[in-house]
Amino acid sequence: MPVLINVSNTLDFNLSNSRISYVFRVSPEGLLEHLHFGGRVEPTANYPSTPRRLHRSCTLEFQDSEHYNLSDVPQEYPVFGTTDNRYPALHAINKDGNSTHVFKYDSYEILDSKPRLAGLPSARGGDSQTLVVRLLDEVAQIQVDLSYTVYAEHDVIARSARITNIGESLVRLAHAMSSCLDMPAGDYDLMHLHGTWAREQNQKRMPVPQGRFALESANGTSGNVHNPFLALMDSNATERSGRVYGTAFVYSGNFAISVEMGEFDSVRVTTGINPFNFEWKLASGESFTCPESLQVFSPNGLNGMSQIWHKFVKEKISPPQFKGKARPTYLNSWEAAYFDINEDKVLELADRTKSLGLDMLVVDDGWFEGRDDDTSSLGDWFSDQQKFPNGIEAVAAKVKAKGLKFGLWFEPEMVNPDSQLFREHPDWIIHVPKRVSSKGRNQLTLDLSREDVRNYLFDCIDPILSSGHIDYVKWDMNRVMSEIGSASLSANRQLETAHRYMLGVYALIEKIVSKHPQVLFENCASGGNRFDLGMLHYMAQSWTSDMSEPIGRLPIQNGASHLFPPCVMASYIGPVPSHLNGRKVSVKTRAEVGFFCAARGLSLNAEDVDADFEELKHYAKLYKDTADDVVNGTFHRVQYDDNEVCWQLTSSDGSKVYLGYFHILSAANLPFRRARLVDIDASRQYRLQDSDLTFGGDALMHMGIDLPYVCAMQWSDAEYLDKGDFASKLFVFERV
Numbered sequence: 001m002p003v004l005i006n007v008s009n010t011l012d013f014n015l016s017n018s019r020i021s022y023v024f025r026v027s028p029e030g031l032l033e034h035l036h037f038g039g040r041v042e043p044t045a046n047y048p049s050t051p052r053r054l055h056r057s058c059t060l061e062f063q064d065s066e067h068y069n070l071s072d073v074p075q076e077y078p079v080f081g082t083t084d085n086r087y088p089a090l091h092a093i094n095k096d097g098n099s100t101h102v103f104k105y106d107s108y109e110i111l112d113s114k115p116r117l118a119g120l121p122s123a124r125g126g127d128s129q130t131l132v133v134r135l136l137d138e139v140a141q142i143q144v145d146l147s148y149t150v151y152a153e154h155d156v157i158a159r160s161a162r163i164t165n166i167g168e169s170l171v172r173l174a175h176a177m178s179s180c181l182d183m184p185a186g187d188y189d190l191m192h193l194h195g196t197w198a199r200e201q202n203q204k205r206m207p208v209p210q211g212r213f214a215l216e217s218a219n220g221t222s223g224n225v226h227n228p229f230l231a232l233m234d235s236n237a238t239e240r241s242g243r244v245y246g247t248a249f250v251y252s253g254n255f256a257i258s259v260e261m262g263e264f265d266s267v268r269v270t271t272g273i274n275p276f277n278f279e280w281k282l283a284s285g286e287s288f289t290c291p292e293s294l295q296v297f298s299p300n301g302l303n304g305m306s307q308i309w310h311k312f313v314k315e316k317i318s319p320p321q322f323k324g325k326a327r328p329t330y331l332n333s334w335e336a337a338y339f340d341i342n343e344d345k346v347l348e349l350a351d352r353t354k355s356l357g358l359d360m361l362v363v364d365d366g367w368f369e370g371r372d373d374d375t376s377s378l379g380d381w382f383s384d385q386q387k388f389p390n391g392i393e394a395v396a397a398k399v400k401a402k403g404l405k406f407g408l409w410f411e412p413e414m415v416n417p418d419s420q421l422f423r424e425h426p427d428w429i430i431h432v433p434k435r436v437s438s439k440g441r442n443q444l445t446l447d448l449s450r451e452d453v454r455n456y457l458f459d460c461i462d463p464i465l466s467s468g469h470i471d472y473v474k475w476d477m478n479r480v481m482s483e484i485g486s487a488s489l490s491a492n493r494q495l496e497t498a499h500r501y502m503l504g505v506y507a508l509i510e511k512i513v514s515k516h517p518q519v520l521f522e523n524c525a526s527g528g529n530r531f532d533l534g535m536l537h538y539m540a541q542s543w544t545s546d547m548s549e550p551i552g553r554l555p556i557q558n559g560a561s562h563l564f565p566p567c568v569m570a571s572y573i574g575p576v577p578s579h580l581n582g583r584k585v586s587v588k589t590r591a592e593v594g595f596f597c598a599a600r601g602l603s604l605n606a607e608d609v610d611a612d613f614e615e616l617k618h619y620a621k622l623y624k625d626t627a628d629d630v631v632n633g634t635f636h637r638v639q640y641d642d643n644e645v646c647w648q649l650t651s652s653d654g655s656k657v658y659l660g661y662f663h664i665l666s667a668a669n670l671p672f673r674r675a676r677l678v679d680i681d682a683s684r685q686y687r688l689q690d691s692d693l694t695f696g697g698d699a700l701m702h703m704g705i706d707l708p709y710v711c712a713m714q715w716s717d718a719e720y721l722d723k724g725d726f727a728s729k730l731f732v733f734e735r736v
């Protein structure tokens with residue numbers, strides 16, 4: 001194990017690999033001062049930049065220190081109550097009833113293995129060291145353990161905090177962040193991903209404002225409104241240059257990422273569970289573990305940051321048994337049949353799946369007791385006897401007998417009021433007394449903080465998976481929370497419900513996936529309503545969005561690529577006109593946008609399959625032939641604006657380079673455009689497939705390749721796209 005953590009006699013902590021460093025120290029007052037996060041800095045006794053102690057008029061001075069004003073001191077885990085009135089990392093109400101705290105350094109420990117966070121998803125260790133620094137507030141009798149994992153091969157610092165009540169009386173946590181990153185005064189931009197259903201992951205960049213900017217969810221899910229991810233960067237950073245600091249939260253419930261520019265222009269980024277509508281009671285001796293927060297640093301712009309995330313997600317977040325494994329190509333029944341599904345239809349779709357050369361048939365919603373539309377039956381996880389008289393397992397066996405894999409949809413966390421389950425257990429839902437529970441998509445949220453509810457769900461799902469016929473599960477979740485409360489918690493603990501719910505979801509998923517490690521799970525929440533690193537810890541892939549129409553999907557996949565590699569993204573070729581936005585787009589463009597997700601397939605009925613059979617077969621073969629390259633390859637955003645998008649995917653051995661070009665609206669007399677490839681071998685030649693052209697890697701990177709011209713009035717067909725709107729071209733280069 002390489003030494004990645006160096007602690008000086010004067011308690012300067014330097015966490016470094018060969019590219020990045022994270023440095024902090026203990027101040028003479030015993031507080032943890034942040035010194036640096038960024039490019040590698042050798043451990044030294046003499047850092048050139050440390051928190052200043054100069055007299056400023058009108059500022060407070062910490063306790064009886066001289067000129068030590070915490071509102072201008074970068075800190076590791078700032079608290080409220082003394083001289084720092086900015087947004088804190090921890091806000092607790094102590095035994096004396098006040099919220100003033102001072103946490104002083106107590107001790108530290110260095111671990112060569114990374115401990116798992118109790119009951120929570122977290123990044124795996126290996127090639128890493130973990131530093132745990134213990135802080136104590138002796139007056140309040142609270143202990144905080146801050147943990148930092150630094151990796152040799154990943155430019156990521158994984159952080160968490162554990163808060164323990166070491167006193168006799170109750171402590172109330174009102175606000176417990178997982179991490180704080182205090183950045184020096186500077187000109188920064190921030191970038192985040194926002195959206196709504198079927199329009200997720202829109203990238204938005206803006207200068208960091210004076211004041212406080214917050215991304216938050218109080219929905220009970222991380223959500224599609226804001227992804228729990230943020231990038232802070234030099235204001236002149238681009239895709240390929242400039243310092244970028246990324247933060248992502250390994251959690252799937254309510255979160256808050258706050259960026260505060262204080263009066264002296266320093267910037268504080270805190271990441272954690274949303275303090276709004278949250279309170280956690282810590283009895284004597286109890287601890288609260290904050291979920292994990294990840295920080296990355298790239299000196300090479302946003303694309304450099306994405307490369308770090310992609311590699312980390314593949315190697316340290318995703319379930320290891322699917323690492324590098326080609327994802328099965330599939331036909332999903334949803335947009336092919338919706339709820340009108342039965343054994344005959346499944347077998348008909350299975351025949352199409354087989355004749356197209358796809359690997360798997362997925363039966364989506366509609367297979368269980370009484371589920372003819374979205375008004376009933378969630379919770380009753382038994383095969384519908386009319387549609388599947390012999391049970392879904394028997395149909396699965398028949399599908400498998402055709403040489404296909406079989407996938408099945410569940411929405412375990414939900415119940416319809418019109419269901420056997422709800423009629424038997426009306427108190428099993430998230431609800432508050434004496435209030436009508438609001439419905440979303442006609443459904444209510446089961447209270448997964450309760451063990452009896454989790455046991456019921458396990459007992460429904462486990463036998464189906466144990467049949468041995470299920471290769472894939474789509475784990476859906478289609479409403480956010482309202483009237484948030486749990487019948488199993490006392491009145492003074494109701495604000496713990498949302499987090500206890502998430503702990504329950506994780507406990508159930510952990511139990512199921514660890515019993516069925518061979519089943520490929522896909523995370524879905526009305527598309528990307530819970531597309532986060534917490535769910536991806538358990539599930540190898542995520543349904544990226546319900547927007548299957550490719551033009552609507554371009555911004556979604558582009559935005560998501562800031563954090564997520566193609567190996568965790570799922571897509572399919574949907575019907576035309578699109579059921580979501582009415583747009584008619586060619587099979588080619590539908591297939592080529594989806595190409596950049598590792599889990600690929602289609603959702604078309606038998607008639608639609610037959611209508612475009614040869615073309616679909618061609619893409620089914622392309623998907624299959626390139627499955628290894630996409631799951632293991634390196635993805636780069638080459639170009640992105642409102643009308644043109646260009647993505648590159650390079651196979652892991654560098655022998656194949658795929659360049660997708662998407663042109664949205666055609667116009668007359670457009671400029672000629674070129675794309676410069678990224679990170680290929682300058683000294684090698686690359687042959688363009690389906691042509692007799694070969695180019696040097698240096699020329700492809702530095703000059704770029706001419707992109708097809710999108711205009712109906714050209715004479716030569718050679719360089720055409722589709723002569724109109726919504727055109728695409730997939731270049732395939734082979735290294736020679």
Ligand code: DGJ
Pocket residue numbers: 334364365409476478524525526527543545546
């Ligand atoms: C929402 C998902 O995002 C869809 O793909 C589909 O599975 C439906 N739910 C089924 O109800």
